[in-house]
Each structure stands twice: as structure tokens, then as C-alpha cells.
Amino acid sequence: MAKKVAPNKKATWAELSRLIRVKRCLETTGFPFVGVCVTCGKRFHIAALQAGHCFAGRKNVALLCTKFIDCQCVICNETHHGRAKRYERIIRERYGDNFVDRQLPRLHRVIADRDIDWAGRKARYRRRQVALLKKHGHSNYTEMLQSTRN
Numbered sequence: 001m002a003k004k005v006a007p008n009k010k011a012t013w014a015e016l017s018r019l020i021r022v023k024r025c026l027e028t029t030g031f032p033f034v035g036v037c038v039t040c041g042k043r044f045h046i047a048a049l050q051a052g053h054c055f056a057g058r059k060n061v062a063l064l065c066t067k068f069i070d071c072q073c074v075i076c077n078e079t080h081h082g083r084a085k086r087y088e089r090i091i092r093e094r095y096g097d098n099f100v101d102r103q104l105p106r107l108h109r110v111i112a113d114r115d116i117d118w119a120g121r122k123a124r125y126r127r128r129q130v131a132l133l134k135k136h137g138h139s140n141y142t143e144m145l146q147s148t149r150n
């Protein structure tokens, strides 16, 4: 029998990516729609930013651990495959070696898709994302993109 893909996994990641990008944009510029790429330091509109993992993982805890996901531009995330060395150095400066080293075994722990409540997470990420956007005068992500297009 073919392996079933968790139906909500992709949509859940899309919501988490938006939440992280909005959060990091606010942290780096004060605006929910402009942010700084963690690895090259350049500013981009949120639509040009991706949520990049410091520690890779599609099947482990790192996939959803927000502390180690940040905004990256397409050049850093895709062309340079995340600039892993530089990214890790930045993360270690941010949290300290002790903290990062303590987290690593947990981040590498494999979790099966069926053990994750994708629908629940999707709803939670969306709620947190909308709450952040409302504080900054936007009703949701799509509306924000439309109103900041020009």
C-alpha cells in the first residue's frame, strides 16, 4: 500500500512560514512586510523572503521549531542552499553555544507525520499570524500583501 502523506502538512508549513516571516520582519524592521535576510543582512519585501531552517529537517522536530527558522532571501536559501555554516554561526551568536548544543538532540529526533496534529497546528499558526498582523493594521496576510504592493 502506498504511504499516505499527511493531508495538512503542506498547508501547515505554509502557515508557519507566513507566521515566522511576519514575526521576523517585525523584529528586524518594525514593519510586518519588510524583513532582513538572516544570512546576508539585506532587506526584502516579505513576498521575496522565505522561511529558512538553520538545521535541516523534513522528518524531524527541526521542521517546526520556530527558534531555528528565520527569514532568508532566495539567493541565500536556494542558490546557496541556506548558507548553513554562516547561518549556524549567527544562531549560535544569538542563543549561545550551550543552548544550541542542548537543543540539537531534540531537533534531530524523528517524528512520524501521523504523530503530528497538522490541522491543529495549522489553525494555531494562522491565529498567531493574524493576531500579529491585526496589531499592525492588517486583517490578514493576503490583505497585507495587496495593500503593500506599490
Ligand SMILES: [Zn+2]
Pocket: 037, 038, 039, 040, 041, 042, 072, 073, 074, 075, 076, 077
Ligand atoms: Zn540573503
